[in-house]
Amino acid sequence: MGRHKLKKFAEVEEMKNVFSKPEHLKGKWREEVFKNEGDVVVEMGCAHGDYARALGEKFSDKNFIGIDRKGDRLWSASKKSSGEDNVVFCWCEGEHLEEYFADGEINEVWITFPDPHSKPCKANRRLISPRFLKVYKKVVKKDGVVHLKTDNKELFDYAVEVLEESNVDQLEIIRDVHGQDEIPELLQIKTYYEKKFIAEGKPIFYLKFSI
């Protein structure tokens, strides 16, 4: 590993708004981190944190946690932050959320442009696979909402199939978010990857379900 990356890893451990494998915060995010009783919203695979920050700006009454497995990306997410109290980052593997969040502690999840892991043998790495649904079911409060945004039609179709097979209520499906005459306000906020894909002329797929 490069020296540059190692330096960022050391720095990220000291950053006030990045928590690395925070087992001590399980069940205590509102009390110890946000100091309020507002909703807790998690973004899976937040990378440089642009989307979590944009959501935090728009919904100042909610608390946002961007999750990513890559410390150097969270280093950059933290550097880009400008002292917002309601947006923090968590450096961990998404499949281990149960170690860092109590049952029902999360109100809402955003899965934004997840890696498609196209090979069938890698399907259980998809952030929308049954393996991850099981984790969300535990840490998201009953009837909490999960949103998925992707440019990848195969991944989207896979998600719809997984939800049907798991008897999960699908609340909304949009197959070309930005091609609509009227784009719902919430979906007007774009992630870093979303902007790239729109520039390439790709349609953006959106799915919302309750868990």
Ligand SMILES: C[S@@+](CC[C@H](N)C(=O)[O-])C[C@H]1O[C@@H](n2cnc3c(N)ncnc32)[C@H](O)[C@@H]1O
């Ligand atoms: C394609 S990027 C999308 C970044 C951002 N959401 C966007 O839309 O611009 C996917 C991100 O998910 C992260 N990721 C993938 N699998 C993960 C996992 N199991 N746990 C945590 N982060 C993960 C990757 O490190 C990467 O930063």
